Amino acid sequence: MNHTTGGATASPFRQPKAVWAVAFACVISFMGIGLVDPILPSLASKLHASTSQVELLFTSYLVVTAVMMLVTGWVSSRIGAKRTLLVGLVLIVVFAALAGSAGSIDGIVGFRAGWGLGNALFIATSLSVIVSSATSGFAGAIVLYETALGIGIASGPILGGELGSLSWRGPFYGVAVLMAISLVATFFLLPATPPPARKERISEPIKALRHRSLATTSVVGLLYNWGFFTMLGYSPFLMRPISPQQLGLVFCGWGIFVAIFAIWGAPMLRERFGTARTLYGNFTLMAVDLLVIGIWPDNRVAVIVAVILSGAFIGVNNTLVTTAVMSIAPVERPVASATYGFVRFIGGGLAPFAASKLVEHYNAHVPxxxxxxxxxxxGVVLSTVHRSLAAADRGEVVQPELDELDRIEREDDLEIGAGLGSGS
Structure with a gap:
């Protein structure tokens, strides 16, 4: 059966318990992003690390997450979604606890890489489970997923600031405990999910980049995440010398804006202006917001206000870019999710480290x-798929049938075989 991508009118918050179990796990997982942010400056001072060394906490985590996104579908199609989620959660618990026990910045960076492996297995699988199990339609499932993201991001900095005021190790142990709770909830509340009939090939996420619509929207995600994680990763250093609790409040305000605009703002704007036009305006406004920080990086008040307001633009972008990717990609949604995650997290992982190096060699304006x-x-890249996005808004785009995907794979194998035969 074809799956249209038009939105549904059902409430995204009326869901079976399996969806709520995964959504709860997503909340805890996304808390891990903001939980660590308030302690970045104190980590640098207490562990005698440079800013670029501290920024490797983002790079090791997100780059490993990106690369491992390519194998999550292969794993999930062999052991089932529930087992994949549980393996990912176990890895996060173990490596978050190890990061809290580390004695150097290099140790934390290394354990964050292992944390990224678990994060990849969890994130890609959780989105596909929510989309496939939700009773509110595809658009409602995305709203629910982004709601979990917003709640997690908004609440994480408060907890991280409080725990970080006691010790820099506190937020890491906090993540371990919360993800252990999430692990138990997922184990008991999510029904067994047998492996799908079709086993995904490990090459599918990379091969999917041959499709122009998916490649284009993935590049959009990379560019957007470059700006997003430049702000998230480096702005805490511009707010010094405020305390971890005060940084937690700043990023809590930011997270509240993310949640509000992901849940209510994005669907309203999409309905009024369409996905493409909303994103054009949103990218422009977020660019202006980053320019404010770039022009006045030494003005702490300007930086704080710009960071908090950026949550509104990030909330809209998170919902609509994810929806756009999953709507117009001519491949199965788990494959699209893995491909998109791989490309965008490369941008998110490299941006904070690049920002720190640019500041070291130039100044805080440049990144x-x-x-x-x-x-x-x-925005410019997105404009090249404007027609496809407009069609998706009208509910005209359909996902491919499984037998169509199998046909494409068989044709690929025949082409490869023919090429090898002619070259022998």
Whole structure:
């Protein structure tokens, strides 16, 4: 059966318990993003680390997450979604606890890489489970997923600031405990999910980049995440010398805006202006927001206000870019999710480290100006798939049948075989 991508009118919050179990796990997982942010400056001072070394906490985590996104579908199609989620959660619990026990910044960076492996297995699988199990339609499932993201991001910094005021190790142990709770909830509340009939090939996420619509929207995600993680990763250093609790409040305000605009703002704007036009305007406004930080990086009040307001633009982007990717990609949604995750997290992982190096070699203006430019470029790239996005808004885009995917794979194998035969 074809799956249209038009939105449904059912409430995204009327769901079976399996969806709520995964959504709860998503909340805890996304808390891990903001939980660590308030302690970045104190980590640098207490562990005698440079800013670029501390930023490797993002890079090791997100780059490993990106690369491992390519194998999550292969794993999930062999052991089932529930087991994949549980393996991912176990890895997060173990490596978060190990990061809290580390004695050096290099140790934390290494354990964050292992944490990223678990994160990849969890994130890609959780989105596909929510989309496939939700009773509110595809658009409602995305709203529910982004709601979990918003709640987690909004609440994480408060907890991280409080735990970080006691010890820099506190937030890491906090993540371990919360993800252990999430692990138990997922184990008991999510029904067994047998492996699907069709086993995904490990090459599918990379091969999917041959499709112009998916490749284009994935590049949009990379550019957008470059600006996003430049702000998230480096802005805490511009707010010094405020305390971890105060940083937690700043990023809590930011997270509240993310949640509000992901849940209510994005669907309302999409209904009024369409996905493409909303994103053009949103990328432009977020670019202006980053330029404010880039022009006045030494003005702590300007930086704080810009960071909090950026949550509104990030909330809209998170919902609509994810919806756009999953709507117009001519492959199965788990494959699209893995491909998109791989490309966008590469941008998110490299941006904070690049920002720190740019500041070291130039000044604090440069990374935020580049981040603003990346957002403008995201809008330009998005314009090349404007018609496809408009069709998706009208509910005209359909996902491919499984037998169609198998036919494409068989044709690929025949082409490869013919090429080998002619070359022998």
């Amino acid at each position: 935020f100006v580049i981040g603003a430019g990346a957002l403008v470029a995201a």
